[in-house]
Amino acid sequence: MTSAMIAAFRDQRLQVVKAGTVRRELALLRHCFEIARREWGIPIGRNPFLDMKMPSVANSRERRLEAADHKALQIALNRSKAWYLAPMIELAIETGMRRGELLALQWRYVAIDQRIATLPNTKNGRSRKVPLTARAVTIISALPRKGEHLFSVKPGAFGEAWERLVKRASLGDLRFHDLRHEAISRFFEMGLSLPEVALISGHRDYRMLLRYTHIRAEDVAKKLQ
Template sequence: MATIIPIESGDGSKKWRATVRKKRNGKLILNRSKTFSSKKLAEQWATKLEAQLQDDEGISAVLAQASLSGQTLADVIHKHVAYFHQLKPFGETKRYTYKVLAEADFAQKPLHQLTSADILAWFTDRRVRLKSTPATLLQYFGNLRQVLQLAKPTFGVSLSVALIDDIRPTLKAGNMIGQGVERDRRLKPGEYRTLLAWFRKYDATRAKHLKMADLFRFLVRMPLRLGEACRISWSELDTKKRTAMIRDRKDPKNKLGNDQLVPILGRAWRIIQDLPRSSDEDRIFPYREESVSILFAKACEACGIENLHLHDLRHEATSRLFERGYAVQEVALVTGHKSWDMLRRYTQIRPESLHR
């Protein structure tokens, strides 16, 4: 039975507190109270809640909602990462994906207030404002869905997968999620100089911790993924052999522990050697991937360069190695590809480069 009592608020006005208690097998399983401005509203709330508690299904639904109170999706994401990472360690990209999801606006809302519209707004912003690719957003979609799907069996937190499944048609119709497509974009004449000039001006006038010009020059000459370049350390640089250890290179089966010794070729080596060293930072390019990606997109927009992605620089560098006469197996040693079929999509050799 519900109890409704009058109470005096801090400003002296009269309010009404409704309390609903539910026992099962003599044990109190629910004790919920709420305060209202009128007795009628208190009675309506109590009547509605008591109606929900008439059968086991209703009781379970109310208890599930109560378990969400005070928790946010960010809390669940952190639990998910902590639990599953200890069973099968995540690679850096996956950890970063979960980090971005946990920092999203929708992840800060109480779970019982979270809606599909909140999640859709976040995906839309990533696609429109940050220019995230459909393939990247598909990774966020898949990881978020897994968090929702495993929350109840793993942590006893009832979350509906419908929160993400309901927006899938909209995401697909708006080309916000999808498989990656093969690209053949390389730097066009003049684009390298234009971007380099923009980055040098940025570095000289605005950058404090992110020096983009040297990283840009390096990525055009070394076909590494951005995350790989940002993990190279001074302590694992062999100055005699001109090699660097690349930790946790991407691999279809398991990237964790897939460490490879890679030669730093040509001018890329000189770029590294000219960089200043920091006593409190071992990484050669100690930058956040997201910060670099955002700045690169900003530079392209400012310079009027269209349809150029940061990852296209890996294509550019790979093609340059082939144009310089390196064999397939030699290029694969640098890029980390296991077969020619995998390497082929990153290769766009210009016809004029075949003239010797």
């Protein structure tokens, strides 16, 4: 395996999937080579992935929810039969949780009295304890208990319901993940520190966390004397 072979694979994959996906795939393969070299004693020599340039990702978004967006979503939600959409949207904004984390959240991992929701398995492979706002506690307390999960809905069904919702609201550019951006930006606007926001969001790399943060210049201007 040579860096040239890996580069050819990279270029081939970039014709099929996005750069972010290719970066994750290459990072996984690079890690496998490191484990084989360092822990299994396989005589690989230098990891060939270290001599290959990773594809650049220029997909940062600055999508924030405006008052008009909220109004459009609310009107569309009033016409939706998917009962779980409204509370999931609100919880995403209140907690910064990803869609998969909300769908996987179980009642046994929610401590209402302590205002903590525990995510035993997250995207980075680590568990995370998410502090809950008073509004988040109110939303969770009002949910019907229909099983072990807060939201007994399949990811595919939720995805279809979300697509119908944003289409009905004429917000085709809005992704559910944008709600996580909105939540993180609001946490900073509340005055939380970088470590505090990282605790909530689960980011281990502060530089990545800042990519999710889009504070409005207008809000900062109001704080200036």
